[in-house]
Amino acid sequence: MGDVGDTFRAARDQKVGESKRRRRRYREHAPKVLEAAGLAFASKNGGAHLIVKKAGRVAKPDCETWVDFWPGTGLWIVRLRGDIKSKQSRGRGIFNLLQFLELDAGDLLKEKIQF
Numbered sequence: 815m816g817d818v819g820d821t822f823r824a825a826r827d828q829k830v831g832e833s834k835r836r837r838r839r840y841r842e843h844a845p846k847v848l849e850a851a852g853l854a855f856a857s858k859n860g861g862a863h864l865i866v867k868k869a870g871r872v873a874k875p876d877c878e879t880w881v882d883f884w885p886g887t888g889l890w891i892v893r894l895r896g897d898i899k900s901k902q903s904r905g906r907g908i909f910n911l912l913q914f915l916e917l918d919a920g921d922l923l924k925e926k927i928q929f
Contacts, residue, residue: 837886844885847908851917855883862886868915883911890914 841861848855848866856865866881883890888906892914905914912918 840888841885844883844908847912851912853915853917866890866911866915868917879915881911881915883908 844864845855845857845861848864854867856867857863858865862884864883864885866883868879868881880893881890882893885908888908890905890911892903905911
């Protein structure tokens with residue numbers, strides 16, 4: 815094909831490579847952030863899916879909060895159980911997750927954990 819097609823394919827391949835490296839870096843660092851915040855979690859699928867547990871459910875302290883978290887994309891979804899629909903049940907970003915779980919991420923931000 816022509817020079818324009820070759821240039822486009824090279825740029826696309828570079829963008830895809832950067833995206834894969836970024837997701838891999840997020841998967842490596844997210845467990846460290848969760849451990850530093852004192853959260854218990856189970857790692858599934860080689861670290862691509864983390865199940866985060868917090869004692870004392872948000873807005874209901876006598877229960878537990880369970881959150882499915884995919885660190886590569888930053889997506890997190892709260893496992894709904896009855897009356898928890900009163901709060902946001904999904905979002906993106908590990909620090910937004912910590913904020914949802916009512917944890918102070920200020921100390922973690924001060925340490926400047928680099929992704």
